[in-house]
Amino acid sequence: MSATRPTRWPRAFELARPVASRLSFLTYATPITPRWRALQAGLTRSGEDMLVYNSDLPGQSDTMAADESGRAILDRIRAGRVDGLIVAEAALQGAESELRTLGCPCIYIGDLPKPLVDSVSTDQSENTRLVARHLIERGHTRIAHVTGPHHLRMSKPRKDAFEGALVDAGVPIIDDLRFEGSFLAESGRRAADWLVDQMPKHQPTAIFVAGSQMARGMMGRLYDLGISVPGDIAVATYDMHNTLEDLRPRLTSVGTKPSQLAERALEMLRERLSGKETGPPRREVIPGELRVGQTT
Structure with missing residues (x-):
């Protein structure tokens, strides 16, 4: 996300998480919309403009493709005058170490493997355990699970935490009920077809x-x-995107609002740019919450 103006205000960039190549990065259909809108609102209040880079490539489906597209964007950023950078998780998977070479403050939204730059995130594992315990407390013992893609790092803590919570409660993990x-x-629509196929056998x-x-696709x-x-x-999901607000019945969901993460990232970036913060990389975690809707 790049903010530019002819005065002394800084510019900031965001590399967004990969989205489907068939969708425009700025459409309401993309998963990063709430985050982008929060950043836009914060910059607009101070009279700044915004430029957004999307690291997705047509046909991108693995870590190598994400790595290459992210590096290409960083090369373009290096070629220009950049004052600050905000990176959304998964946009630079495999190339995070290069953030230190840009010569400008950077804030990472998500879980960084190493404290390379400032980061703000939510505890994906604890959030996922919250929703797992909720389903178990409702009496469910045969629970299906739609995971994220294995090549994206954010998928693993959610998968491991959910299945770990089932094991801790003595609930069996059925491999045939994992998609x-x-x-x-x-993929949510495909998962719905898969789920219906599993119902007669595994119930x-x-x-x-x-x-x-x-x-959303599954519902x-x-x-x-x-x-x-x-x-x-019963259906429960991870994430609290505002795209769920108009869905009926209301989905039970867990996580942190993307706008909260984006707003704090912008604050952290400005603290670096103003010189208010000059210490080593910070890592902040915003607590998540479980919102029980009508689907569980």
Whole structure:
């Protein structure tokens, strides 16, 4: 995200997490919209403009592609005059170490493997345990699970925490009730078809979906297939994107609002640019919350 103005105000850049190449980066269909809008609002109040880079490539489906596209964007940033950088998780997977070479303050939204630069995140593992315990407390013992793609680092803590919570509660993990999605709505629709195929044999009573865009796709497809939520299957999701607010029945969800992370990232960047903060890289964690809706 780049903010530019002819005065002394700094410019900032955001590399957004990969989104489907068929969607415009600034459309409301993208998973980063709440984060982008929060950054835009904060910059607009101070009279700044914004430029957004998207690290997605057509056909991108693995870590190497994400790495290459992220590095290409960093090269373009190095070629210009950049005062500050905000990076959204997954945009630079595999190339995070290069953030130190840009010569400008950088804030990373998400979990950095090493404290290279300032970061702000939420505890994905604890958030996921919250929703797992909620489903277990509701009496569910045959729970299906739609994970994120294995090549994205953010998928692992959600998967491990969810399955770990099941094990701790003595709830069996059924391999046939695990589906790997892509974090996009289309994979949620495919997961709904898969879930219906599993119902006769395994009779799941609930499903946890590791991303809200997948959950949106799943809910629409389940409706089309005549599956009642929560009558036939309870549904809970990770993420608190505002795209869920108009969905009915209201989804049970867990996480932190993307706008909260974006607003704090912008504050941290300005603290660096103003010289208010000059110490070693900071790591801040914003607590998540469980919002029980009508789907569980």
